[in-house]
Amino acid sequence: MPTDLHFAPLPHPVPPPVPALLALAAFSYEDRRDILPALSEAMALCGCWLLDRKPTSLTQMEFRFELQLHAIVELYAALIAAGLELTRGSHLELTALCTVSKHSGAPGGFGGLGSVVTVALEVTFLDEITLPAVMGTGTAHA
Secondary structure (H helix, E strand, O other), rough: OOOOOOOOOOOOOOOOOOOOEEEEEEEEOOOHHHHHHHHHHHHHHHEEEEEEEEEOOOOOHHHHHEEEHHHHHHHHHHHHHOOEEHHHHHHHHHHHHHHHHHHHOOOOOOOOOOOEEEEEEEEHHHHHHHHHHHOOOOOOOO
C-alpha cells in the first residue's frame, strides 16, 4: 500500500463574468409622470451615472447608466421601490449579479467591488396602452 499520497488542490470556482451590458426589462401600471421622477431619484441614490435616456416608442423609455458593482443590491431594491415590475429574466440577471457582488469582497473575489456595470433598462408604461391601440383598430386615449 502506498503511503505517499498526493492530492491535487481543488480548483477555485469560476465566477460568472460581470456582463458588459446588463439588459433589464420592466413595466409599470403607474402613470409615467409618477414613475420617472421616482426612477431618477432611485438611480441617483444608488450612485448611477446616467449615460442616455430616450423614448423608444410612445409607451416605452430606455435608460442607459453605469454603477459600481457594490451598489447592485441597492439598485435592485430601488427599482422595485420606485414602482417597477421587473420581468422574470431581469429578476434572474439581478439576482446573479447580487451574488457576484456578495462574493466580490472575499479573498480571491470575483472582480472587485469597484467593477463598473453598464445597464440598459427598458421600461414599458402599461397605463397608456388601451385595447384599440393594442389591436391596431384605433387611437390610444391619453
